[in-house]
Amino acid sequence: MKLLTCFAFVAIMFATTISADEYKVDASHSMMAFKVKHLGVSYTHGRFNDFKGNFTFDANDTSKNSISIKIAAKSIDSNSAKRDDHLRGKDFFFVKKYKTLSFxxxxxxxxxxxxxxxxxxxxxKMHGKKKTITVDAKLVGEGKDPWxxxxxxxSCSFTIKRSDFGMKYMIGGISDEVHITADVEGIRK
Known part of the structure; x- marks a missing residue:
């Protein structure tokens, strides 16, 4: 009986060490933001307000780590209703045809x-095109919450060229390079 109990204990310990923690993105404490140079003199900032995702994180075995994010293209918000309508149209995101962005x-x-x-x-994946990108990610922290x-x-950052995704409208006046910041907080499942 002792041998069986010992075996069960070892099996449980082994099972807990081989699984990474899974998290659901808490969108109310996360941000998907971007900035793009305008006329070579300043930056226009914006964000997406509707997104969801999951990630898996194991600090000791990064081969288990992964992240998946989906963003509703129509949720773009650049603090200008007129500009947002233009961004949702055919010149940019064409949200009637391409409803989501994903990573x-x-x-x-x-x-x-x-x-x-x-x-x-x-x-x-954006605007019907796919591209491999590299993202710099920094672990801000982890721990128990009050609930x-x-x-x-x-906190993540990367730069893309919008022309790589078929968005070529007014390149020059609006930079081809788009700087993206994604601050992602997850709740362990």
């Missing part, structure tokens, strides 16, 4: 020499 990681590795910085590679849950958060 699926294919690799999530610790940056060499760092404890809390990661290089995340994956496929970004008995457990949270983990990352």
């Amino acid at each position: 699926e990681s294919t690799s999530f590795k610790k940056k060499e020499g760092s404890k809390n910085e990661f290089i995340v590679e994956g496929t970004m 008995g849950g457990y949270r983990c958060g990352f």
Whole structure:
């Protein structure tokens, strides 16, 4: 009987060490933001207000890490209703045809020499096009929340060329490069 109990204990311990923590993105404490240079003199900022996602995180075994995000294109918000209508149209996001933007990681590795910085590679889909991109991600923190849950958060940044996704309207007046920041907080499932 002791042998059986010992075996069960070892099996439980092994099972808990091989599984990474899974999180659901808490959109009310996360942000998908961007900035793009306007006429070469300043930046126009915006964000997407409707998104969801999940991520898996294991600080000790990054081969288990992954992230998946889906964003409603029509939720773009640049603090200008007229500009947002234009951004939703055919010149830019064409939200009637391309309803979502998405990112699926294919690799999530610790940056060499760092404890809390990661290089995340994956496929970004936008405007009907797919492209492999690289994202710099920094673990902001993790721990228990006041309601008995457990949270983990990352701050991510990367740059894309909108022309790579078929958005070529007014390049020059509006920069081709778009700088993106994604602050993601997740609640452990």
